[in-house]
Amino acid sequence: xxxxxxxxxAAGVSTATVSAVLAGTSYVSPALKARVEVAVAELGYAxxxxxxxxxxxxxxxxxxxxxxxxxxFFTAFVDRVQAEMARNSYAVLLGISDNDTAREAGLLxxxxxxxxxxxILCPAGEAERYAALEKNLGGMKLVLADNAxxxxxxxxxxxxxxxxxxxxxxxxxxxxxxxxxxxxxxxxRHNSAERWNGFRAAMEEAGLALPxxxxxxxxxxxxxxxxxxxxxxxxDPLPTAIFVANNLMLIGVMKAVxxxxxxxxxxxxxxxxxxxxxxxxxxxxxxxxxxxxxAMADAAVMRVIARIQGDQSPPQSLVLPPELLVRGSTxxxxx
Amino acid sequence: xxxxxxxxxAAGVSTATVSAVLAGTSYVSPALKARVEVAVAELGYAxxxxxxxxxxxxxxxxxxxxxxxxxxFFTAFVDRVQAEMARNSYAVLLGISDNDTAREAGLLxxxxxxxxxxxILCPAGEAERYAALEKNLGGMKLVLADNAxxxxxxxxxxxxxxxxxxxxxxxxxxxxxxxxxxxxxxxxRHNSAERWNGFRAAMEEAGLALPxxxxxxxxxxxxxxxxxxxxxxxxDPLPTAIFVANNLMLIGVMKAVxxxxxxxxxxxxxxxxxxxxxxxxxxxxxxxxxxxxxAMADAAVMRVIARIQGDQSPPQSLVLPPELLVRGSTxxxxx
DNA sequence: GGAACATGGTAACGATGAAGGACGTGGCGA
DNA sequence: TCGCCACGTCCTTCATCGTTACCATGTTCC
Numbered sequence: 175x176x177x178x179x180x181x182x183x184a185a186g187v188s189t190a191t192v193s194a195v196l197a198g199t200s201y202v203s204p205a206l207k208a209r210v211e212v213a214v215a216e217l218g219y220a221x222x223x224x225x226x227x228x229x230x231x232x233x234x235x236x237x238x239x240x241x242x243x244x245x246x247f248f249t250a251f252v253d254r255v256q257a258e259m260a261r262n263s264y265a266v267l268l269g270i271s272d273n274d275t276a277r278e279a280g281l282l283x284x285x286x287x288x289x290x291x292x293x294i295l296c297p298a299g300e301a302e303r304y305a306a307l308e309k310n311l312g313g314m315k316l317v318l319a320d321n322a323x324x325x326x327x328x329x330x331x332x333x334x335x336x337x338x339x340x341x342x343x344x345x346x347x348x349x350x351x352x353x354x355x356x357x358x359x360x361x362x363r364h365n366s367a368e369r370w371n372g373f374r375a376a377m378e379e380a381g382l383a384l385p386x387x388x389x390x391x392x393x394x395x396x397x398x399x400x401x402x403x404x405x406x407x408x409x410d411p412l413p414t415a416i417f418v419a420n421n422l423m424l425i426g427v428m429k430a431v432x433x434x435x436x437x438x439x440x441x442x443x444x445x446x447x448x449x450x451x452x453x454x455x456x457x458x459x460x461x462x463x464x465x466x467x468x469a470m471a472d473a474a475v476m477r478v479i480a481r482i483q484g485d486q487s488p489p490q491s492l493v494l495p496p497e498l499l500v501r502g503s504t505x506x507x508x509x
Numbered sequence: 510x511x512x513x514x515x516x517x518x519a520a521g522v523s524t525a526t527v528s529a530v531l532a533g534t535s536y537v538s539p540a541l542k543a544r545v546e547v548a549v550a551e552l553g554y555a556x557x558x559x560x561x562x563x564x565x566x567x568x569x570x571x572x573x574x575x576x577x578x579x580x581x582f583f584t585a586f587v588d589r590v591q592a593e594m595a596r597n598s599y600a601v602l603l604g605i606s607d608n609d610t611a612r613e614a615g616l617l618x619x620x621x622x623x624x625x626x627x628x629i630l631c632p633a634g635e636a637e638r639y640a641a642l643e644k645n646l647g648g649m650k651l652v653l654a655d656n657a658x659x660x661x662x663x664x665x666x667x668x669x670x671x672x673x674x675x676x677x678x679x680x681x682x683x684x685x686x687x688x689x690x691x692x693x694x695x696x697x698r699h700n701s702a703e704r705w706n707g708f709r710a711a712m713e714e715a716g717l718a719l720p721x722x723x724x725x726x727x728x729x730x731x732x733x734x735x736x737x738x739x740x741x742x743x744x745d746p747l748p749t750a751i752f753v754a755n756n757l758m759l760i761g762v763m764k765a766v767x768x769x770x771x772x773x774x775x776x777x778x779x780x781x782x783x784x785x786x787x788x789x790x791x792x793x794x795x796x797x798x799x800x801x802x803x804a805m806a807d808a809a810v811m812r813v814i815a816r817i818q819g820d821q822s823p824p825q826s827l828v829l830p831p832e833l834l835v836r837g838s839t840x841x842x843x844x
Numbered sequence: 845g846g847a848a849c850a851t852g853g854t855a856a857c858g859a860t861g862a863a864g865g866a867c868g869t870g871g872c873g874a
Numbered sequence: 875t876c877g878c879c880a881c882g883t884c885c886t887t888c889a890t891c892g893t894t895a896c897c898a899t900g901t902t903c904c
Contacts, residue, residue, distance in 0.1 A: 223622040224559040227857035268603040287558040452787040560892035
């Protein structure tokens, strides 16, 4: 590896001078500056960020941990976080917890080991776990996004999950639907629980029944949603609409719908949380509640950078509003 | 930050002993070992990977650069690479080039700066560029994946893009299609050019015409594909089938098809390269050529790790075979 | 008494930055 | 006018970050 020492020798100066030229921290005469620059170019020198971080005690690394990157929601989130971090000259160390809290803790340790200045974590587990994790960070700033309770020692950036479900359910109800089924996520996750709360609240305020057979719980995964929905769609009476709590489960539900040869929205209306590319290419285009992913990512990045730069204010909780996009997969039962 | 020195002081031993306990490099008596472990736990000590890397000259960081993570192909690739790297105790530094070769070069420098032992790069540009980049790596191992010419100084892992297009086109041709349009990617990218070659070869071997109006070029992006396809579908005579070169462009094509109220596959057959979750949930399920993403990721990881571990063999080129998945979006014109 | 074993001291790794040295210039008094 | 000192400019020397690996040292037991 070519080091600063090599450059210094080639240019006939000291390493301190090379450092000064590269960092621009102090005045170096044009002549020497040029010699150093030539030597850098000739030797193909690149600074060793590790050594620099070790010495300066700060790094331009930021961790990003998501449960499942194949979920388009997280894909978009990662994409945006990466872009914003790059814009602020931070590099992103990516971790995928695979919905496993143990792995998640390991990844957090990894981020810390690598001296990440901060980490954006999309938690896979229950909100309570994170109080403990937050203790063992060694100065690394933590921002919780997507699935988090708005309290605790860290900044959080989430959407109004209850509101998202309310939006979706009220849309169905206002269109005259009464037999509405729900394909929900894992109960222990805060975002998922809130969606359930929102859905239930909407049904209750409309005085609609919520039979057990219509309330399905999965793990935000396609396969389970598929089998659960297949059972649901075998029941009599059939629901006139299904509320699906995330886009991965929507795939499973749509497969089950297709297998039963049900037409959307004629036989059954579908509304889901999460917008994604294929939702508008699908036939019919799918009615969804859009999460403001870009805004979430931007906010998370902003918070973690603020913390890294020394912001000492009390933990902030940002709750972003979702938005209903009415497309073709829901229909009105009023004639 | 709590360092080894703090742990050593708390346990009443030297830093050398702490290091020995943690690394397990030499014998330490159970008593001391226990004291050290208690101190580590109490202080919440975590080793500083930077200092370790600096000292040992090796790191457990590996770079991964993709052009666009919102493309499900790369999403799946990143997912698998991350998982395999984690299994081999490497951490992944993620870079997204956004199809910009300048940014790509910058990211490569970033990986190098951070002492990444190796980097898996999915190039955004022409194959020729990379000969120059390979020179300036400072010992970092490079593996090229997805879009690369099978030669040069680095290992490459790609699929048989020509074969993939052949597979798709022959499928259409053998089903009696004669007026076949193609929605192709950027000409300067090797994988894209090969798909075009394969498509053209299949058409030529069948003696079919390839009118200019049926050959569309985009940038592997949805929006362009949408407008291009919209124009195409306004022509007379209409093609009976469209070959689409990647899944992002497929979204645009399907939107255009829907806008024209064409039925798939009755009015028009569609075959695309890349399988992805919604392809089988779509109505009708989409016929695609599947790229062996998992195998690609595994091979790329294997190659880069082998190089990191000192493999000096000449550059290897792995070309993986694609697979045709016939589903419902293509129909036979033979009665 | 010496081998074997257990532990500590210490010099790096590459970069940074404070402290200080070499050199040149200018001001001022004799 | 000349000499000396003070000062500013430009660069180098050196200690340091947290860790590891080698070698030295101390202890124990046969």
